Amino acid sequence: MPNHFDGGDLKTAAKLVILEESLDIYTTIMDANWTHQNWYVDTHAGTGKTQVEDGGIHLDGSAIIAIDEYADSFDRFYFYELDENHFETLVDTLSDEFGLDFDVGPVDVDGEDFLVARAENPYIRIMQMDSNDGVSFLAEHAAERHHWFTFIDPKGLTAKRDTLDTLIDRGNMDILLNYQTTGIMRSAAAEHAHGAVTRTMGDEDWPNAASSDEYVEVYKSKLEENESIAPVKSKELVSPNDQRVRFDLVFACTNNQVRNIVEDIMQQEELWSKANDKFGQSGLGDWC
Numbered sequence: 001m002p003n004h005f006d007g008g009d010l011k012t013a014a015k016l017v018i019l020e021e022s023l024d025i026y027t028t029i030m031d032a033n034w035t036h037q038n039w040y041v042d043t044h045a046g047t048g049k050t051q052v053e054d055g056g057i058h059l060d061g062s063a064i065i066a067i068d069e070y071a072d073s074f075d076r077f078y079f080y081e082l083d084e085n086h087f088e089t090l091v092d093t094l095s096d097e098f099g100l101d102f103d104v105g106p107v108d109v110d111g112e113d114f115l116v117a118r119a120e121n122p123y124i125r126i127m128q129m130d131s132n133d134g135v136s137f138l139a140e141h142a143a144e145r146h147h148w149f150t151f152i153d154p155k156g157l158t159a160k161r162d163t164l165d166t167l168i169d170r171g172n173m174d175i176l177l178n179y180q181t182t183g184i185m186r187s188a189a190a191e192h193a194h195g196a197v198t199r200t201m202g203d204e205d206w207p208n209a210a211s212s213d214e215y216v217e218v219y220k221s222k223l224e225e226n227e228s229i230a231p232v233k234s235k236e237l238v239s240p241n242d243q244r245v246r247f248d249l250v251f252a253c254t255n256n257q258v259r260n261i262v263e264d265i266m267q268q269e270e271l272w273s274k275a276n277d278k279f280g281q282s283g284l285g286d287w288c
């Protein structure tokens, strides 16, 4: 087994349940209503799988879920992965998983210098670069009529608010984002890390010492300055068996009906048992 992204636990599985069910509803609605293309954009694509702490178990990650279940609904898949080893593992993993033959090489654009892996059926582009630059470029240059489902799944404070604003301003976009609640709290408490908090929040107007809930609300209200996506929905995710780290999935979209459906998906009672089932499928059985 190649060296996959590690540190997964039950909340990783719960996150993937919410992603999967949101994609389900998104593709159902778009297939019935959207006459232009749908693109799946994954800003922090990882290695294809996530290794679960101490378990030796690998969960299928966002890239595999999106291609495996929704290749008929998405016309294009754009994946961004900054780390070169992760990029190579992702290319190998998707090749093995789906029998794809990627053409890998330097991008063919003057003044740009990064690796791209290309497959044509389905249409996939994997870019080894900082997605803040990559998706901003895509949002500014690609045709506006295509609708994107964008998944932003960093570990750490690497998704900049500027990038979010560019995506929201573009329109034709649903965004599911993994907000690093504990990361923000810890960084807000350490002066040397204040720059990262400011880049995530978009300005210096955030509290130095607040509760997790307050840091989530501050972030949501900043996003809601763009009224078209208000109210932004979110779901706290903390593993029942390890409460040290919290992240919150945040959903931004201009369609009220879709917002409410995704909120139901996030708040469903069965979430943790479904997350447990994902571990079961991987051979770990009951986790909590």
Ligand SMILES: C[S@@+](CC[C@H](N)C(=O)[O-])C[C@H]1O[C@@H](n2cnc3c(N)ncnc32)[C@H](O)[C@@H]1O
Pocket (backbone or CB within 6 Å): 005, 043, 044, 045, 046, 047, 048, 049, 050, 060, 061, 062, 063, 080, 081, 082, 083, 086, 129, 130, 131, 132, 153, 154, 155, 158
């Ligand atoms: C939590 S993992 C992603 C997991 C993946 N979404 C999945 O479900 O399998 C975060 C990944 O983002 C990558 N990364 C970190 N900063 C990045 C950036 N600025 N642009 C693109 N990728 C980045 C890391 O190398 C890491 O592989």
